[in-house]
Amino acid sequence: MNLKQLSELLGLSQTTVSRALNGYPEVNEATRERVLQAVKETGYRPNKAAQRLATGKAGSIGLVMPTAPDHYSDVHFGEFLTGLGEEAVRHDFHFVIMPADPNDEVGALRRLAISGNVDALFVAYMRGHDPRLPMLKSLSMPFLVHGRSFGSEPDYPYLDIDNEAAFYDAARLLLQLGHTRFALLNGPGHLDFAIRRKNGLVAALSERGLSLPEDCMSHTSMTDELGQSAMERFLQMPEPPTAILCSSTVLALGAIRAVNQAGLKLGEDISLIAHDDVLPHLKPENFSVPLTTTRSSLRAAGVRIAQRLIGTVKQDGPFPEQELWKTELIVRASTGPVPRQAQNVGGV
Template identity: 55%
Template sequence: MNLKQLSHMLALSQTTVSRALNGYPEVNEETRRRVMDAAKRHGYRPNPSARRLATGKTGMIGYVLPTGASVDIDPHFVEFLSGLGDYARSHELDLVLSPADADDQETTYRRIVANRQVDAVYISSPRPADRRVALLNTLGIPFIVHGRSEGFDFDYPYTDIDNEGAFHEAARLLVQLGHRRLALINGDSRETFAIHRERGVRRALAASGLLLGDGHVSSSAMTEENGYRAARLLLERDIAPTAIVCSSLIMALGVVRAVRDLGLSIPGDVSLIAHDDVFPWLKPENFSVPLATTRSSIRLAGARVAERLAARISGLEEGVRGEVWPVDLVVRGSVAGAPG
């Protein structure tokens, strides 16, 4: 059942039927009702391919998925996706993932824009001066950055959490509890969120005349194994930290294991605060010692990004406003006063 047939059986032109269905004003309300009724009765659904060709609108949002044998997709992605999908569903938006060589995403971005394959895209895990942001800004497709880049001479729309503030708060609490030697087990230091978190910790320490020692900060992919390694390295130093701030719950698993392996205890020997993106399958309160966290639901962020993308597509949102969400500090048993 296509438009031609439908309009024919209604004894109307395709124009009128199309307009009636798409809510244009220049059609009699009585006629509109007739049309909508018939459309529903015959289960008419406009062919999206045809509509795309005619309008250029796709009803899809895009994401360029870096792939490659040695490229791991972040497990956070799935939670973000939950939120995004949940919102997208309610607005009949689909998400298209375009796999790209991790080392050459530009080609793919150019392709999906040139081909008008999607109405808008989002970017995640941005870095300072991220080329993708600059590229999309040039290409002129609606987009939202999940996270933040830095160092551009233009503004761009983003949704981020207050990573610096969160880690500042976490570190400040630890300092207040008497800790003098903090350490930071961070994610990939090339990503902005990691930079911001380190900045937050440093700022809190500086406020009390303290420093984040050279060997007291480590950056790596957020795996359990890397958390373990980093923690061992830190804790086996001559002057070991008495408190650790950690960028991920998964890494924190490794930290806890390292502490245990070394015969130390949390929070007796070392206090621990980790960032929690709120996974359904791993909760900080269920750690052997309940884990204090800086908490922010990445799922909500996904829904928000979808909402903004939808708004930009429909022209409801313009401008380049960045928004930064506050992060909760949730104190649990893994923090205590400095030993000694």
């Protein structure tokens, strides 16, 4: 069914039907509901090209995807996109994904913005002093940031979790259990979430007069292989750490493999807390020793960001400019008291 047929069925002009579908305020609510009911019953789908001509809107969210031969794909971003897509489907919005060299993201975002193919932009993997922000703020196009940019003035729309508080609270739990020798398995060191998680851990340690030496930190892409190799290095230290914080359950998967291969028992010889993005195929409660985690759903974040972007484009607001979500600390069996043999050894 096309627009003309739908309008004839309803006894309304094509202009009225089009305006009802696109949220124009001059169409009364009863007419809008009647049109939407007919759309549901007939399965009518608006022609995107015609809709764009009529409204000046593309019905699309744009994002740049860095890609290169040595660039890791990321299961975390896939889960986030699932949430973003889940909400976009509800509003018949599309994604326009522009692949780009990781060194040309600013240029790629600018080209995408002026292409006319998108109504709003989304950016992720925020860095300290992120160079994309000044360009985004110069555009007359809505945008939304997942995360924040450490060291930059927070004068832009974002949704983030309180990464610093998450790892501060996790470290406090381990300190209360008597641990003093800590190590951190973190994401890439230039990314905002990794900076803030490290700061949260360091802040908790400093309250007890402890520090985190450089050789007790690992900043890598978040894969299980890199988690395993970093953990193997920690375990080979003269006084290995007894408390580990991991920025992902994926890193934790490799770290625990190293712990098991060393003949150690998780939750007894060594305690571990991981950040849980609620990945459906890597549930912390299903590990052989259930993981203590800081938890916040990436999928839920994707849904919320889509709600805000699409709502802004459709002028359905108002929406908050900035949101900072608290994580949930869930205690399971991977954390326990400091081992007796480590109790009388000086801390780091």
